[in-house]
Amino acid sequence: MDSRTKGKTVMEVGGDGVAVITLINPPVNSLSFDVLYNLKSNYEEALSRNDVKAIVITGAKGKFSGGFDISGFGEIQKGTRKEPKVGYISIDIITDLLEAARKPSVAAIDGLALGGGLELSMACHARISTPGAQLGLPELQLGVIPGFGGTQRLPRLVGLTKALEMILTSKPVRAEEGHSLGLIDAVVPSAELLTTARRWALDIVERRKPWISSLLKTDKLPPLGEAREILKFARGQTRKQAPNMKHPLMCLDALEMGIVSGPRAGLEKEAEVGSQVISLDTTKGLIHVFFSQRGTAKVPGVTDGGLVPRKIKKxxxxxxxxxxxxxxxxxxxxxxxxxxxxxxxxxxxxxxxxxxxxxxxxxxxxxxxxxxxxxxxxxxxxxxxxxxxxxxxxxxxxxxxxxxxxxxxxxxxxxxxxxxxxxxxxxxxxxxxxxxxxxxxxxxxxxxxxxxxxxxxxxxxxxxxxxxxxxxxxxxxxxxxxxxxxxxxxxxCTGFAVNRMFFPYTQAAMFLVERGADPYLIDMAISKFGMPMGPFRLCDLVGFGVAIATATQFIENFPERTYKSMIIPLMQEDKRAGEATRKGFYLYDDKRKAKPDPELKKYIEKARSISGGNVDPKLVKLSEKEIIEMTFFPVVNEACRVFAEGIAVKAADLDIAAIMGMGFPPYRGGIMFWADSMGSKYIYSRLDEWSKTYGDFFKPCAFLAERASKGAPLSAPVEQARSRL
Ligand SMILES: C[C@H](O)CC(=O)SCCNC(=O)CCNC(=O)[C@H](O)C(C)(C)COP(=O)(O)OP(=O)(O)OC[C@H]1O[C@@H](n2cnc3c(N)ncnc32)[C@H](O)[C@@H]1OP(=O)(O)O
CATH class of the missing domain: 3.40.50.720 (NAD(P)-binding Rossmann-like Domain)
Known part of the structure; x- marks a missing residue:
């Protein structure tokens, strides 16, 4: 394989007249542009050769395909690769060359057929799989949509409701379920996969098995009125569950177009939408998270030294x-x-x-x-x-x-x-x-x-x-x-990465409330931003005992940047210690439903009189954007310190720590990725201004100041920082 190319396909024509095309791109046979262009050449050859009657597509080393090569999206986003003509792969290659060919194709699926992998197999005229195969369209999870015809073929194979469930949840199904749904035509042991697929392909040629183009099937589609109702419901659910993301709704547009105006119009819509979603910020965030999550286990100086893990038996x-x-x-x-x-x-x-x-x-x-x-x-x-x-x-x-x-x-x-x-x-x-x-x-x-x-x-x-x-x-x-x-x-260090980031988050919220902001509006703004809940609801959930113990650690170790608030200790004195006591920042009923408590004011006022701070009219009327910035920029500031001190080796590790440890919304790419989307200069200038008005809690750290002065991204590697590791 040429070192500049990413993957290939190989074609072998057997004496039985079946051309077997194998996808090869380790580790998951992802469909890179090189693999897809090779596949196209193999097809053109197979269709022109007189000794080829039918085609079988399979994947090397027990895996059909993990889908389109996700790094290809990044290349398009960065502009290092030009996107081919919109719809070229899905319509010109997969539909017009492969599905509409005069010779039938059968997919032989072992291991996984995900995303573009499953979509390629659905354009074949039959699918045979092994029992362990996983079949799914997880694209939405990555911020993209099924773009190789999945929005059109899946509903035609398994029905609209099941297709929506599979696409909207990104969850794969196993072979047996795929079989009962009609996605898979036969499930056979691994050793029989290729022989069965070859025979099946020849049976189609000889009309012993049906020659089915998924795109032309209509028997599983509900009547138009019913389909519209199902889609309307799906849209409502999607808006509720993913209010900050556009791509799931855009995906539904493509599905609907196919049902209302026919599959060809649907494919065109899918291609158009598929190309638009690549440049959404949420898509950039989710793709960054995919690779960052896999990158956390790669630790320079540790995992690159050839060490083999010892067996832990007990x-x-x-x-x-x-x-x-x-x-x-x-x-x-x-x-x-x-x-x-x-x-x-x-x-x-x-x-x-x-x-x-x-x-x-x-x-x-x-x-x-x-x-x-x-x-x-x-x-x-x-x-x-x-x-x-x-x-x-x-x-x-x-x-x-x-x-x-x-x-x-x-x-x-x-x-x-x-x-x-x-x-x-x-x-x-x-x-x-x-x-x-x-x-x-x-x-x-x-x-x-x-x-x-x-x-x-x-x-x-x-x-x-x-x-x-x-x-x-x-x-x-x-x-x-x-x-x-x-x-x-x-x-x-004290608090490591996640708790170091959590401290300023909670403290910023306490500061705002002591200066007159409404805790319930803060929680609402932060939930709308995409956190599972706001800081006050979270304190109630964790319990004030834990909140005080962790705050004490931070106060002892980083006194210069701690905002000391008495709200929580005062409430605890009155035996309201969070959800477990049914009273905290909220009141809780038997079903753990939280309700604002007018009594809370009393504690806030008392805490304010202890700290000596005044109500600040500007902070009473904060917009949602200002709430987010005043709560999360101190977190970014602390993340910068953690990075500069070498506590985290890569900025992307902090992104994953924030997403998985704090509940930071993955579609914002993690704390450092999100910060970079606004720019170090902007964040520095806001923190600098607040620190002059409200004190050192907001003071931007040296690392942030330096990056801002150079206009450099916060996530760029720390070249000179002395590593503490
Ligand atoms: C146009 C189309 O509709 C669009 C698409 O097809 S988008 C792609 C849809 N496919 C997916 O979302 C599947 C993504 N991959 C996965 O979920 C999992 O990797 C998997 C279930 C395939 C395998 O999981 P697992 O065995 O735990 O291995 P995992 O560590 O995740 O991946 C192994 C390696 O393959 C890479 N990889 C996996 N799928 C990839 C893909 N589709 N493209 C590029 N690289 C991929 C990973 O980055 C990782 O690389 P690394 O070793 O350098 O870190």
Missing amino acids: VAIIGGGLMGSGIATALILSNYPVILKEVNEKFLEAGIGRVKANLQSRVRKGSMSKEKFEKTMSLLKGSLDYESFRDVDMVIEAVIENISLKQQIFADLEKYCPQHCILASNTSTIDLNKIGERTKSQDRIVGAHFFSPAHVMPLLEIVRTNHTSAQVIVDLLDVGKKIKKTPVVVGN
Whole structure:
């Protein structure tokens, strides 16, 4: 393969008259422009050769195709590749050359057929798959729309309602379901895939099997009036669920055009819309997130040194509270044997009970069988001492945030665990150097910071100190992958990456409220921006105990940029500590529904009198845009510090940390990506102005000032910054 080209296809013509075209572009046989142009040449040759009666398309190494090469969108966005004529691939190649050919095509699908991969197969005249195949159109998740005819062919193969469900949720179906839906014509074992597909293709030639063009099918489409109702409902749902994104509605336009005006008009609309969505900001954000998420496990100086992860056969967890039991659940779900240690029988029983409850909820929802439940639970053993730690490969400490308790635990672990055992702490804020102070095992001490609930939340902050060995990081990255977490490797400091970003977010909100802004309007503006909830609703959810404990850490370590507000402590004094007590910033009913509380004013006024601040008329009437900026620019400022200090290696890691740890909207690309969309100069000038009026909490950091003075993006690599890692 030419090193400048990305992938290819190869064609082999058998004695039976079937030309087998194989898509080759590791690792997922994505459809790059090179693959697609090669496919076109192969087709032209196959159609012109007299010894070819039919064609089979398949993918190399057990994967049909993961879809269009996503980096191709980035090239078009950056202008480094010119987009071919609108509709060229979908209409000229896939429809007019392949589907309308005088010779039939059959897709032989192993592994995955996603996005453009499934669309290519739907233009074939039949589809044969293996039982494990995954079939889906996940384009909306990336900010684009199915652009190789998927908006037209999928509803014609599986019906409008199912097609809408598959497209709007981006969720794939398995082969068996695909078969019952009519998407797949036959499911056969892997070893029989190609022979079956060849035979099927010849059967079509000889009219023993039907010659079906998906685009021309109408039997699965509902009558026009009904279709319009279904689409109207889908539009309403989409507007509600994705109010800040245009591309799902644009996708529905293409679907509707095909149903109302016929498939050719639908294909043209799809091509037009497909080309427009590429330049949407939300699409740029989502594509950035796709690659950034896969980039977090690539850590310069660690994963590029040829280290191979060691096998972790057994894990011990200390503490069966909410975090410990969640971590234990995540591990046993991925088949790791786990020992859960507690201080007494009562706590141990409660910890095991929590793990059980986590799994039982899966059984109730039907996503886990009773047998699987029993088998998974059998991987968990309880313990009250360290004797059973003699053969564990990794320990994760998950006790309360108390430094001397953690120091004692790590000193004990050094005595009982084998020499090679990884000693991890799930601390969310405490300096790991302090935790390991009483040991000589600094090279195997690492942070494994899970987010609550640990068996559900996808992020894992892996915290390394100056002493943590690269091998330990590689091992933990591997465990993270096995338990299906997205890891972000960060340096050691108070709060690491996610909590460092969270502190100013909450504090900015408290500051605004103390100066006269309405907390409920702030929450509303922030939810509209795309966060799952606003900062006040979040404080209620987390509980004020946790909010005060984390704020204390920040106040102690970064006093120069802390806004100290008494609102939360004052409410806690009155035993209103958030949702758990049914009263916090909101009042909660039996169904956990939040309602504003007029009493809140009293606490805000009292806090204001303590801090000595005044109501500021400008802050009372903030627009939504100003609320977003005054809340998130301090977060950007802190993210800049984290980046400049080398706590995060890449700006894109902070984007993923913000999305998965804070709930920052993925379609905004993450905190640094979003900041760069506004420009360092603008953010600097706003923070600078506020710091002059409202104090050092808003003061832009040196890194931000420097980038702004050069007009440079915040996400550009830190060349000179001294890495703390
Ligand atoms: C016009 C058309 O309608 C538009 C389209 O087709 S858009 C594309 C639609 N397809 C998709 O959205 C699928 C995206 N890919 C995935 O969901 C997953 O990668 C997968 C399910 C295919 C495989 O998952 P998994 O085995 O966990 O591997 P994963 O780490 O995600 O990917 C392996 C590598 O393939 C790359 N990759 C996966 N799909 C890709 C694609 N469609 N294009 C380019 N690269 C792709 C990943 O970036 C990663 O690269 P890396 O090793 O350098 O980091």
